[in-house]
Amino acid sequence: MSGRIWWAESSIVQGNGNPADMVKSQFLANMSHEIRTPIIGILGSLDLLEQSDLNHQQAANISVIRECGEQLLQLIDNILDVSKIESDLVAPNLEPCNLGELIMATVDRVDALLKRKGLESKLNIDSRIPAMIMLDRTKLQQVMLNLLYNSIKYTPEGRVELKAKIHPGNSSRLLFSISDTGIGIPSGFLEKVFEPFTQADNSNSRQYGGAGLGLFICKKLLEIMEGKISLNSMPGVGTTVSFSIPLIEVDETEIEAPHELDREQLGNRDDSLLDFIPIRVLLVEDNPLNQKIVGQMLYNYGFEVIMAPNGLEALKILQDKPVNIVLMDMQMPVMDGYEATQFIRQHSKWRDIPIIAITAHSLPGDREKCLACGCTSYIAKPFKAHELVQLMKEYIKRDLKESVSSQRLIAELLPEFLILLDEMIDDLEAAINSRNIDKIQAISHDIKGTAGMYGFMDFSKLAAAIEQASRIKDLTKVKQIFSELYQEVEKVKIQVS
Structure with a gap:
């Protein structure tokens, strides 16, 4: 083998x-x-x-x-x-992107690992970078993740720092650097680290595992994006990996979807409790273990879940029960997800139901194949619960009718949530008054996750904005957004009482 x-x-x-x-x-x-x-x-x-x-x-x-x-x-x-x-199967895919949001989302994915190792994280984003630029967000995020994972892996103590700025020697390029206080790399290996299956320590007794592919992949992805990468390191001191890509600005007036939180819209909403309305999800999955796990994930977020082991059973369920969204595994016996989706799209009654493909296939063309058969969106296995729920929220209509079980769900979950939220809001206010940046980040991060778990996505978004502002030490913005969060919480209390 x-x-x-x-x-x-x-x-x-x-x-x-x-x-x-x-x-x-x-x-x-x-x-x-x-x-x-x-x-x-x-x-x-x-x-x-x-x-x-x-x-x-x-x-x-x-x-x-x-x-x-x-x-x-x-x-x-x-x-x-x-x-x-x-195999030349990867091509550049530029699209309008908010670089700050992309970096924050990337850092969030390694936050738990940083905390487990007790490492300090620092983030420095140049304020001169335009709000919206043209990027291949998927490839850029993969490069940043690979480099962050490397830094965390080879740093037993100290810190990891990510910087993004306009290149000092060429204003038409962005310059990124990821630095750490890790074990470093001997000078004799620096020329080889970007080769495949190469590590500084290839001995049988090496302390750190891995296949030696991360830096090779970063170099190749950056070449596709017309980028360059370099590395400086000193044993016992640490490593800094720097890379640059073209800076292509985009006209924000041509972007249809908003990429910043619409504060006025949030402030005028009277339907904060709509996120608690149970939404009926049809989970089409043949693996019993995956049924149980994904179903429990969704139940924890307040969704009502119906299971189907294959596409044919899914069609039978749709005939008998109204469904708000379908999660469709694509590889199943009897009738696979591609065929089932095509059948659903041919029926006028079901034509507009959002269908999210959940599949373990992740090669180029797999996403396009899912969309071509009629799926609304795509997520690759394995995924985390919050990633799936966030994707689902993009396609769930807010004018849904309240189901029979919604009052029971609100009665069970709402008191617990409001007690927890009150405590966290008080702690966050105290941290802001004492100008404790670390506590502001930690508490707002907790509010973001807890609110999301209970389905209050408006609270979660505002807390995420506070966390982002605190990372760049913008206390004025932190206070402004906290005031908005506090008002939203008070609205819900009034509605509940």
Whole structure:
């Protein structure tokens, strides 16, 4: 078995453009799906376990399992990325993007890992960078994540810092740097770190694992984006990786969707409790374990969930029950997700129901294939609960009628939420008055997550905005947004009373 796996790893970096590359790509796609399916079960189960009462040893064991699962997933993704890059299957995809929001979302994804290792994180974003620029957001985020994971991995103590600014030597480019106070790299290895399957320590007794693909992938992705990357390091002091990409400004008047919080709109809303209206979700998934985990995730957020093991059963359910949104696994027996989605779209009654494809396939073209058959959107397994729910919120209409179980759900969850929120609001106000940036970040982050868990997405967004403002030490903006959050909370209290 190890010989076959090594053949796959060593062959994918050849990229000779012959039909054999397509066979290898298909092999990797199939293997990815088979491996990702149990991984979502593992990581999803951990999400649920972490919400239960655990003693210290149990929490420590779960942390180890999660770290190992995420490392395995990263290894799978890296091997697939190398295959796609070397087979010329990756092309640039520029779109309007708010760089600050993208960086914040990226840092949030490594926040838990930073906290587990006790590392300090610093963020510095140049205020001169235009609000909206043209970026390949997916590739840029992947580069930043790979570099952040590397820094965290090789930094036993100290800090990790991310900077983004207009290039001092060329105003038409952006310059990023990710620095750490880690173990550093010997000078003799600096020229080799961007080669595939290369690490500074390749000995059998090396302390840190990995396939040595991260920096190679970063270099290749940056080349696709017309970018450049360099690395400076000193053993025992730390490492700084710098990279630049073109700065392409976009006319904000041409952007239809708002990328900043609309404060006036939020302030005038009287329907804060609408987020608590249970929404009926049809989960179409053949794997019983995935049914249980994803179903529990959704139930924790207040959704009403109906299960179907295949596309044919999903069609039968749609005939009998109204459904607000469908989560569709694409690879299933009897009738797969592609065929089921096409049937749904052909029926006038169901034509406008949002359908989100949930699939372990993640090669180029998989997303397009899902959208082409009629899916509204796409999310790759494994995913975290908040990622799925946030995507669902984009397509759920707010004029939904209240279901029979909504009052029971509100009665059970609302008092607990309001008690917790009152305590956190008081703590946040105290932190703001004492100008304690670290506490402001931590408490607003907690409010963002708790409000999201209870379904109050307006509160969650405002708390996220406070967290973002605190990261750049803009206390004036922090106070302004806190005032808006406080008013929104008071509105809900009045409605409830």
